[in-house]
Amino acid sequence: MILYSGIDADRRQVQTIALPKNRRDPLHREWTKPSYNPVVLLPADVSADNFRDPTTLTTTAWLGRDGLWRFAISAVASGVGTTLVFHSADFLRWERNAAPLHASRDAVMAECPDLFPVAARGAEGLDTSARGPGVRHVLKVSMPDTLLDYYTVGRYDDEADTFTPDEDVARGRGGDYRSWRRIDHGHLYASKTFFDARKNRRVLWAWVNESDSEADDVARGWSGLQSFPRALWLDPAGRQLVQWPVEEIETLRRGRAALLGAEVESGGLREIGGIASSQADVDVVFEIPSLERAEGLDGNRLLDADALCAEKGASVRGGVGPLGLLVMASGDDLREHTAVFFRVFRLLHGEHTVLMCTDLTRSSTKAGVYRPTHGGFVNVDIEKDKSISLRTLIDHSIIESFGGGGRTCMTARVYPEHAATGSSHLYVFNNGSDAVKVPRLEAWELATASVNVVPEEEEDGLAASSNMCTSSAYY
Structure with a gap:
């Protein structure tokens, strides 16, 4: 089942559902919209x-201890x-909970909320309905004024259906979502996660919009x-998410170039x-x-x-760094290139x-292209360690980077x-000043x-394939 937002005849946002026309089709290529829509009217x-x-696709609703299904949704309620x-x-038939899951007087409207559990220890994902000891929760929102995704780790009270962030900067209902951590420090928005029960992992997808002109779109x-899909989990300290490209991407690798045990001199380029x-x-x-x-x-x-x-x-010379990669470069002239790099600083107390x-x-x-500089600190x-990965x-127009083993992520167009x-x-x-x-x-x-390719062999209506691009179509 898909639960999605629609607009009624009076231009009000309402919630409606769609059902697969053929439940045995592993790709769910055809859907029907029942006549009794909408199922949730505007409060x-x-x-x-x-x-x-x-939040509800089939994998992102959650089941409470009372046996009722839940979903979360963004709104502006009483301003x-x-x-x-x-x-x-x-x-x-849906009923609204008396208390909001979370509210922020400092941020009027958020979008694309996502509430999901994470294990307090370990990298395995959890079913969306998981609760109990050893389970933490993450609340994530997208802010349309910044076009960025923010999240915080906290406690979900499954009796009151409320969420309380851990960090002091986000405590209470007055906390500003924009003070939370970033899912990605670059050009990424409207992320959603789901639980992959086959491999016990939580996977994140996101939208990467354009930053050239509307004429270019046409x-x-x-x-x-x-x-790219990312697996995610909670870091050992329990304060932030770690994100990493799903392992199936490695099956697409062809050819290999390597540089092992090398040294890059100050001002060096290889x-x-x-x-x-x-x-x-x-x-x-x-x-x-x-x-x-x-x-x-x-x-500061x-x-x-x-x-x-x-x-x-x-290109600004430093002490330790800048050091990193130049990608999508035009050649020796470097007239066009994108730099992904690190720089180490010393703070006041050493x-x-x-x-x-x-x-x-x-x-x-090219004229008229938005060319920002994205930044984030790596925990x-x-x-x-005296090293950083x-x-x-x-993928042509998209560059996704994962620093420090996925502690800081950055997407660029x-x-x-x-x-x-x-x-x-x-x-x-x-x-930098010294060789690295x-x-x-x-x-x-x-x-x-290969996307949405129906395998030759199917078993009980499900594709008998472990390939990411076919199996992801019916998660």
Whole structure:
């Protein structure tokens, strides 16, 4: 069943359902809309154009201990940005919970809410209805004023159907969603998760919209795309999510280029050849021999990583960093390239912090393209580890990067003009004061995925295939 937002004859947002026409079709290619829609009308205290995005697809409703199904939905109720909860025994007749799941007077309207459980320890995902000892919950919202996704870890009270964030900055109903952690520090929005019972993991999908012109959308014939799917879990400290590309992406790897035990001098640039890098998977570890030259940083600068990355771009020489990758590069002239990199700073009391950036200022020479600089700090102990990892997935116009094993994620949209007429190049670079070591760099071409392909053999109406692109179609 799909529960989705619609608009009635009076232009009010309401909630409606659709049912699969043929339940034995593993791809669910045809759907029907029953005549008794809508199943949830606009509440009296909710504004007509702010009642949308229910959490419920078949895998994101949850079952309470009372045997009733629940879903969460974004709304503006009595002028307050609110996440409401509705419950039902049959998915047809729904009642609103007396208390909101969460409310924020500082953020009028959120979108695309998602409430899901995570294990307090370990990387395995949990069924959406999981509760009890060892279970924490994550509440995630999308903010239309910033086009960013925010989340916090907290406690879901399954009797009162309310959620309380752990962190002080988000406590209480007055907490601003925009003070929460970011799902992604780049160009990613409207994420949703589901529980994959086959592999015991929680998987996140998201929307990556365009940042060139509407005329370009029309010329292409499409607009917006879906991110790579990510598995996610709670970090050992219990404060943030870790995200990592699902393992099936590795089955698309073709060809391999490697750089092992290398050293990149100050101001150095080394090309990674031998693969077509416009559709690639790059995994690299940088070893930092010394932190002595790390630049000092005022603690107030930690509040705006985007601005810090814009000021300290890839071409701005530093102490420890900038060091990282140049991807979707036009060649030796580097007239077009996107930089994904790290820079280490020393704070007032002597501790160090790692800044991760994606610099799009030279990603395209095309006019009218939005070319921002994305930034975020990576929660790693650089003093202890003396190294940091970066995995970057490249698919022509989309670049998704995972720093520190997935503790900080960053998505970018790029529109290099050279890609239409020539090949793209991949480089590792270091613009810091000292040489850095690259104990391991591996890069693979990625084959094109086969999407919605019906396998030749089917069993009980389900595709007998473990391939990501066929199995994901019927999660």
